[in-house]
Amino acid sequence: MTHSIAVIPGDGIGTEVMPEGLRCVRRAAELFGIGLSFEEFDFASAAYWSKHGQMLPDNWFDTLKDFDALYFGAVGWPETVPDHVSLWGSLLQFRRGFDQYVSLRPVRLLPGVPAPLAGRVPGDIDFVVVRENTEGEYSDIGGRIFEGTDREAVVQQTVMTRTGVDRIVRYAYELAERRGKHLTSATKSNGISYSMPYWDERVAALGAAHPDVRVDKFHIDILSAHFVLHPDWFDVVVASNLFGDILSDLGPACTGTIGVAPSGNINPGGAHPSLFEPVHGSAPDIAGQGIANPVGQIWAGAMMLDHLGHADAAAAIVDAFERVLARGEVRTPDLGGTATCTELGREIAAAI
Amino acid sequence: MTHSIAVIPGDGIGTEVMPEGLRCVRRAAELFGIGLSFEEFDFASAAYWSKHGQMLPDNWFDTLKDFDALYFGAVGWPETVPDHVSLWGSLLQFRRGFDQYVSLRPVRLLPGVPAPLAGRVPGDIDFVVVRENTEGEYSDIGGRIFEGTDREAVVQQTVMTRTGVDRIVRYAYELAERRGKHLTSATKSNGISYSMPYWDERVAALGAAHPDVRVDKFHIDILSAHFVLHPDWFDVVVASNLFGDILSDLGPACTGTIGVAPSGNINPGGAHPSLFEPVHGSAPDIAGQGIANPVGQIWAGAMMLDHLGHADAAAAIVDAFERVLARGEVRTPDLGGTATCTELGREIAAAI
Ligand SMILES: CC(C)[C@H](C(=O)O)[C@@H](O)C(=O)O
Numbered sequence: 001m002t003h004s005i006a007v008i009p010g011d012g013i014g015t016e017v018m019p020e021g022l023r024c025v026r027r028a029a030e031l032f033g034i035g036l037s038f039e040e041f042d043f044a045s046a047a048y049w050s051k052h053g054q055m056l057p058d059n060w061f062d063t064l065k066d067f068d069a070l071y072f073g074a075v076g077w078p079e080t081v082p083d084h085v086s087l088w089g090s091l092l093q094f095r096r097g098f099d100q101y102v103s104l105r106p107v108r109l110l111p112g113v114p115a116p117l118a119g120r121v122p123g124d125i126d127f128v129v130v131r132e133n134t135e136g137e138y139s140d141i142g143g144r145i146f147e148g149t150d151r152e153a154v155v156q157q158t159v160m161t162r163t164g165v166d167r168i169v170r171y172a173y174e175l176a177e178r179r180g181k182h183l184t185s186a187t188k189s190n191g192i193s194y195s196m197p198y199w200d201e202r203v204a205a206l207g208a209a210h211p212d213v214r215v216d217k218f219h220i221d222i223l224s225a226h227f228v229l230h231p232d233w234f235d236v237v238v239a240s241n242l243f244g245d246i247l248s249d250l251g252p253a254c255t256g257t258i259g260v261a262p263s264g265n266i267n268p269g270g271a272h273p274s275l276f277e278p279v280h281g282s283a284p285d286i287a288g289q290g291i292a293n294p295v296g297q298i299w300a301g302a303m304m305l306d307h308l309g310h311a312d313a314a315a316a317i318v319d320a321f322e323r324v325l326a327r328g329e330v331r332t333p334d335l336g337g338t339a340t341c342t343e344l345g346r347e348i349a350a351a352i
Numbered sequence: 353m354t355h356s357i358a359v360i361p362g363d364g365i366g367t368e369v370m371p372e373g374l375r376c377v378r379r380a381a382e383l384f385g386i387g388l389s390f391e392e393f394d395f396a397s398a399a400y401w402s403k404h405g406q407m408l409p410d411n412w413f414d415t416l417k418d419f420d421a422l423y424f425g426a427v428g429w430p431e432t433v434p435d436h437v438s439l440w441g442s443l444l445q446f447r448r449g450f451d452q453y454v455s456l457r458p459v460r461l462l463p464g465v466p467a468p469l470a471g472r473v474p475g476d477i478d479f480v481v482v483r484e485n486t487e488g489e490y491s492d493i494g495g496r497i498f499e500g501t502d503r504e505a506v507v508q509q510t511v512m513t514r515t516g517v518d519r520i521v522r523y524a525y526e527l528a529e530r531r532g533k534h535l536t537s538a539t540k541s542n543g544i545s546y547s548m549p550y551w552d553e554r555v556a557a558l559g560a561a562h563p564d565v566r567v568d569k570f571h572i573d574i575l576s577a578h579f580v581l582h583p584d585w586f587d588v589v590v591a592s593n594l595f596g597d598i599l600s601d602l603g604p605a606c607t608g609t610i611g612v613a614p615s616g617n618i619n620p621g622g623a624h625p626s627l628f629e630p631v632h633g634s635a636p637d638i639a640g641q642g643i644a645n646p647v648g649q650i651w652a653g654a655m656m657l658d659h660l661g662h663a664d665a666a667a668a669i670v671d672a673f674e675r676v677l678a679r680g681e682v683r684t685p686d687l688g689g690t691a692t693c694t695e696l697g698r699e700i701a702a703a704i
């Protein structure tokens with residue numbers, strides 16, 4: 001049995017870290033006898049947009065829907081196309097179109113990564129952000145009135161549905177059952193009057209089915225503060241689309257660099273392919289220099305293999321980059337070294 | 353000339369830190385020959401709500417409007433009244449009713465406060481968050497449909513107006529002119545399609561009048577990460593209501609504790625009174641133990657004196673708590689000590 005994988009490198013450092021991700025995924029597949037086939041696509045990039053005036057071909061859904069997984073780099077090149085156009089035209093389409101409603105983002109302090117938080121050591125920080133990935137604050141409903149005048153105003157709608165909230169909260173409870181039986185919910189129900197009180201209500205209601213999971217909730221402002229001051233408090237953190245976005249960059253920053261953080265955009269039923277990508281973006285500021293950290297892309301590759309049923313191969317990749325990082329001989333600049341993206345990728349592949 | 357000040361302690365640790373704030377403000381006023389009169393109010397508290405079924409008397413606006421400033425503790429006691437009810441019924445009314453459209457939140461790493469970020473020393477972190485304080489994501493427009501069914505959904509409107517965005521952005525540019533000529537704008541225009549692109553547009557447009565201010569913008573996710581990894585990058589950070597709320601808790605956390613952070617809710621024209629409060633909330637988890645850190649309330653008192661035209665008295669208070677913190681003999685538990693709120697408040701008052 002061969003798993004078919006669509007490879008979409010995208011923009012900027014996406015195109016630099018992807019080869020290293022593929023290198024490691026291929027190596028692990030070889031060692032564990034996993035059949036993989038890859039097909040690469042040039043859409044979801046500014047270059048594609050420049051040529052076609054859109055980010056994706058019209059038939060993107062049919063083109064991708066039968067793959068077993070999508071392996072994604074990063075998209076966004078504001079010099080060429082505004083971010084909201086490129087993102088709504090590609091990545092956010094995939095997440096919605098393929099109903100990848102769970103964004104799974106592990107946060108772990110790794111050996112060998114300089115910790116920005118004083119006195120924290122590997123083991124202290126080990127949690128997962130479970131982010132709602134299809135609705136909420138990321139909505140394309142809204143508009144502008146009185147354009148160009150002093151009365152100009154924009155409105156932007158947040159939409160949360162019972163279906164959307166319940167399934168992500170349920171997923172988080174179930175994950176908490178399998179981990180430390182502790183769930184933290186991110187809210188802002190003291191300031192935002194409809195959406196967040198509703199979120200709280202559903203978190204409380206669904207808790208009835210999980211009496212052994214300890215639940216707490218924090219408003220997003222103080223929760224962000226606790227990520228810095230008490231990162232050891234967390235096990236599974238469930239959050240709306242926007243709050244999950246923030247927490248899953250902030251969490252990895254507390255572990256030293258967002259360059260190592262992976263993200264699974266999961267369609268749990270398997271009706272559509274899931275998508276695996278690093279948390280970082282296309283990083284125009286360092287693109288083209290070959291100095292991007294490939295670990296986020298490589299770790300995302302491990303999550304992909306895990307999702308495809310190969311937990312052992314996934315674990316081997318994770319073990320390999322942990323050992324390489326712990327040794328600390330080959331480090332990209334964000335880790336305090338001078339190695340290139342390719343050098344670190346090769347080192348990890350060799351260590352699998 | 354006597355300045356009249358309305359004192360509103362509120363709930364929880366608000367009632368514990370307020371006496372210490374008043375102690376220091378009174379002491380400074382005495383030393384600098386400033387006439388102050390105080391009147392205390394019991395509304396904006398859960399106790400008031402229990403008695404009256406509302407957070408404020410009907411005539412709150414007229415009751416408070418002629419004061420020169422409002423000195424506020426903290427409000428919120430979810431055991432008695434849901435947070436969105438207590439906050440929308442009090443603090444958020446003040447901010448809107450008195451058009452306190454600037455929330456000014458200094459973030460500084462102080463001597464003697466244990467820094468959670470490895471290797472950072474006082475001087476490394478010194479910036480101001482300028483938060484829009486009346487509109488944006490904090491809106492009470494929205495509702496629920498199909499209640500109690502599987503089709504249930506909530507919508508929540510964000511509203512940004514030209515007036516609202518321009519005045520806060522302009523304020524931030526002007527503040528940047530007086531500080532390091534560097535402005536950072538918090539956005540999320542890659543994910544949120546109407547409100548945040550509009551925000552970016554206005555930041556860019558108003559920049560024309562301030563060619564010597566260097567402007568950069570970051571999406572809120574990576575900006576949160578940079579607060580942890582590069583807090584030395586920032587000088588003036590301008591943000592929408594929600595993003596400013598998050599950043600002004602996260603920033604102080606990066607300086608060791610949100611217990612020291614103050615907040616000015618300013619009506620720049622002076623048509624209505626401005627309100628000064630600590631950034632922290634009522635903290636039900638530690639309320640009643642007398643261990644709250646009073647520095648946020650005291651620093652807010654200094655900002656109030658500054659706003660009333662007494663920069664020297666304000667500076668004397670700041671200087672006093674900096675010296676006391678640097679000495680480190682009297683520290684509340686959040687600073688690693690065992691002193692009570694009152695002990696630290698007395699020590700600071702004596703040092704003025
Ligand atoms: C209590 C709450 C509504 C408030 C806010 O979100 O504005 C607080 O967090 C603050 O920052 O002043």
Ligand SMILES: CC(C)[C@H](C(=O)O)[C@@H](O)C(=O)O
Pocket residue numbers: 076087245279281542543573
């Ligand atoms: C690029 C952007 C739209 C995206 C998001 O906000 O979801 C990214 O930040 C992420 O976290 O995957």
